[in-house]
C-alpha cells in the first residue's frame with residue numbers, strides 16, 4: 001500500500017508515494033536519486049545517513065518516510081551553491097576526510113551546529129558530532145575543520 | 155640547468171576531496187538501479203559448526219518475484235589466493251555463524267530478504283572449536299580433514315597438528331648460549347581479541363553477464379585484480395571473461411583485499427544472464443559473513459643480562475584464523491619475521507601458526523600482525539627493564555635495531571629513524587615529569603616502539619601506465635584508494651616528474667579490461683612499488699613529449715623541459731603552454747602541428763630487503779618504524795581508564811604529502827585507542843554476541859584525548875620513490891601497549907589481555923588490595 005507524502009527537499013516542494021516500511025533514507029536514495037546521504041549500518045549506529053529534518057540532524061535510516069510529510073529536509077546536496085560551502089572547503093583543506101563515507105553526515109551535522117552556535121568550542125563540537133562515527137580520520141582534523149569554517153563564515 | 159617544481163614533500167588536499175564533500179563520490183551503493191536489476195539475498199549459517207542435513211528451497215522459490223536459489227549443489231568449489239580452504243557456499247558442513255549457505259535472487263531487495271528467510275536449513279550440530287586452546291586439544295574435531303589435498307597446501311610447512319593451517323619458524327643463534335648469558339629470564343602470555351575492520355561502507359557488489367558471455371563486476375575493493383583472479387579461479391572461468399571495475403571505496407582497513415561475497419554475485423549473474431545482480435550486506439552480515447581480524451595468543455620467554463642486553467627470545471605466536479586461513483597466511487608468516495620487535499637479539503626461536511576455529515575467517519587489518527606482536531613484546535620489554543632496574547627508554551635505546559645490524563632473519567637492517575621517533579614522543583609527553591596522583595586516582599605514563607614491515611607478494615612486480623592528451627595526464631595503477639591518500643601521492647609524483655601542476659593529473663578508476671595495463675594478479679596498495687612504476691611510466695612519457703617538441707622546434711631534446719605546465723627551450727627561450735600544445739598543436743616555423751596522444755607504461759620490480767628464499771611466499775620490502783607514548787589516569791576504586799594524552803611518531807622515509815601522512819597517523823592512533831580499550835568481537839561457543847556498531851564499540855568523537863601529538867620522522871629509504879617508504883601495514887600505531895605500560899606505571903597492575911577494559915583493571919586492583927579475593 002502506498003501513501004502520498006509531500007515535503008520540502010532542499011528548498012523544493014516534492015510529492016512522492018511511499019510504502020509504510022520505507023525509511024527517509026530509502027526514499028531519498030532510491031526514489032529521488034539523491035545519494036549524498038550514505039547508507040552504511042541502516043540501524044542508527046553510525047550517522048553516515050544524517051540529514052536535516054526541520055533543521056535538526058537525524059539518522060535518515062531511522063526516520064520513516066511517512067513521518068516527514070509536511071516537513072523540511074536538507075541533504076548534503078544542498079550545501080554548495082556556486083562554490084563549496086566553507087565547511088566543505090575546510091573539510092578538504094584540514095584533512096577532515098579519508099575514505100569520505102562519513103563525510104556527508106559529518107557535514108550536515110556540523111552545519112546544524114554552526115546554525116545555532118556560530119563559534120563552537122572543541123567540547124561543543126565533540127558533543128554535537130558524537131553520533132557520527134568515522135573509522136578513518138581519528139576525528140581531530142574534523143574538529144579543526146569545523147573551527148576553521150566557523151571563523152571563515154561571514 | 156633544469157628547474158623542477160617539486161610537488162613532492164608538500165602538503166596538498168587530497169585530489170578527490172571535492173567529490174567526497176559534496177556527496178558526489180560514487181560508492182557501490184550509489185550506482186543507479188536499472189529497470190531489470192535483480193537483488194541477491196544471503197542465507198547464512200546460524201550454527202558455528204554443524205553438518206548440513208538439508209537445504210529446502212521450495213518455499214522460497216514459490217515466493218513472489220523469486221528467480222532462483224543457489225546452493226553448493228549448483229555452486230560447488232572453493233576459494234583462496236594461496237590456499238583454497240574456503241567453500242564458495244557451505245557444502246556438507248558449516249564452520250562459522252554467518253557462513254553463506256545459499257543465495258536467493260529476486261526482483262527487489264525486500265523480496266530477496268523475505269525469500270532468504272524462507273530457505274529452511276537443517277543442521278546437525280557438531281562440537282564447537284571455540285578457541286585456539288580448543289582447536290589444539292587432543293580430542294578436538296578436525297575442521298578441515300582434507301587440508302593436505304587442498305590446492306596450495308603444498309607451499310605450506312606440514313602442519314604439526316590437525317587444526318594448524320600454516321606455520322612458520324625463524325631461528326638464529328643458539329638458545330642454550332642465549333639463556334646462559336641471561337641474568338633474568340621472564341616468561342608470559344598475552345592475548346588479543348578478535349576484532350572487526352568496521353569500515354563504514356559495507357561490502358557489496360553488482361555483476362552482469364553480457365550477451366557475449368563476458369561478465370562485469372563492480373564492487374567495493376581496493377584490489378580489483380586480486381578479486382578477479384580469485385573469482386575466476388573459484389568459478390573456473392578464464393580471468394579475461396571477468397572485468398572488474400574499481401569504484402570509490404568507503405574504507406576497507408584490510409577487509410576488502412580478498413573476495414568474500416563478490417564471488418556469489420558473479421555466480422548469480424552467470425545463472426541469470428543479461429541482468430544486473432546486486433547484493434549489499436546488512437550490518438550483521440558485514441560483521442559475520444566477511445572477514446574479521448585474527449586474535450593472537452603470544453607466549454614470550456626473554457632473557458636479559460644485568461648490563462641491559464637482550465640475550466635471547468623464544469616466542470610462540472598462535473593466530474586464530476577462523477574457519478579459513480587463506481586471507482591470513484601473510485599475517486601468520488610475517489609474524490615469525492617481525493616477531494622480535496625492533497630489537498637486536500642474537501639468539502632467537504620464533505614459531506608462528508595459523509589455527510582453525512569456528513570463527514569468521516580472518517584477514518589482515520590495518521596494522522596487520524604488527525599491533526598484536528607489539529602488544530606482547532612492548533609490555534614484555536617494560537617488564538625486562540624493570541627487572542634489571544633500568545629506565546624503559548634507556549633499555550630500548552640500548553637494544554634498538556639500527557641500520558647495518560644483522561637481523562635474525564639473516565639480512566642487515568636498513569637505517570630508520572626509530573631512535574628519533576622515540577625521542578620525539580618522550581619529549582612530547584614530558585617523560586621525566588612524574589605525573590601527579592591522588593588518593594582516588596593515579597596517573598601514569600607509558601610508551602612503546604614498533605617496526606612494521608611492508609610485505610610483497612611473491613615475484614612481485616607492478617605496472618603503471620601514463621597517458622597525455624588534451625584532458626591532461628591520466629595515470630592507471632592497480633589499486634583503488636580506500637582513503638589512504640594513495641591517489642594523491644601518485645598524482646604528486648607524476649606531476650613533479652612531468653613538470654605540470656597537480657590539477658593536470660587524474661587517476662583512472664581501475665578497470666581490469668584496460669589494455670594498457672597488465673599487473674600481476676595480486677594487486678597491492680603499496681606506495682613504493684606503485685610509485686616507482688608511475689615514475690618510470692611518466693619519465694618515458696616526458697621523453698616522448700620532449701622528443702616531439704624537439705623535432706617540431708628543430709632543437710636538441712636536451713635543451714627542452716616542461717616547467718609548471720609550460721614547454722620551454724633553454725637554448726632559444728622559445729616557450730608554449732603545454733595545454734595549448736596538447737589541445738591545438740605546437741607552434742612550429744611552418745605553422746601549428748597537432749600533438750599526438752602519448753601513452754607509456756612503466757614497471758617496477760622491487761628488490762626486497764628481506765627476500766623469502768623459497769620464493770613461494772611473500773617477502774619484506776622494508777620496515778617503517780615508530781613510537782607511541784601515552785599518559786593515563788586510572789580510578790583506583792572503579793578501574794576506569796582515562797587517556798589524557800597520546801603521542802605518535804612514525805618514520806615514513808620521506809613524506810610525499812606531510813598533511814596526508816599526519817592524517818593517517820592520527821587516524822591510526824585513534825583506531826589504536828579503540829582497539830586498546832574497547833574493540834572485541836565477542837564469541838560465546840562460536841556465537842558472535844555483538845555483531846554491529848552499537849555493541850561493538852569503536853572510538854568516537856567523545857574519546858579523543860585532550861592532547862594528541864603526531865610527528866613525522868624522515869630517514870630516506872633506499873630505492874623508495876623520492877626516498878618514501880610504503881606506510882608499513884597501513885600505518886599501525888601501537889597505542890595499546892603504551893597504554894598498558896602507562897596503566898602499570900600508574901597503579902602497578904599489568905593487563906595481558908586485550909581489550910584493556912576497566913573491569914579487567916578493577917579485577918586486578920582488587921587483588922592487589924585484597925589478595926584473598
Ligand code: FES
Pocket residue numbers: 038039040041042043044045046047048049050059060061062
Ligand atoms: S546508516 Fe543510518 S545511522 Fe548508519
Ligand code: FES
Pocket residue numbers: 096097098099100101102103133134135136137354404405637
Ligand atoms: S573518512 Fe572514512 S569513515 Fe570517515
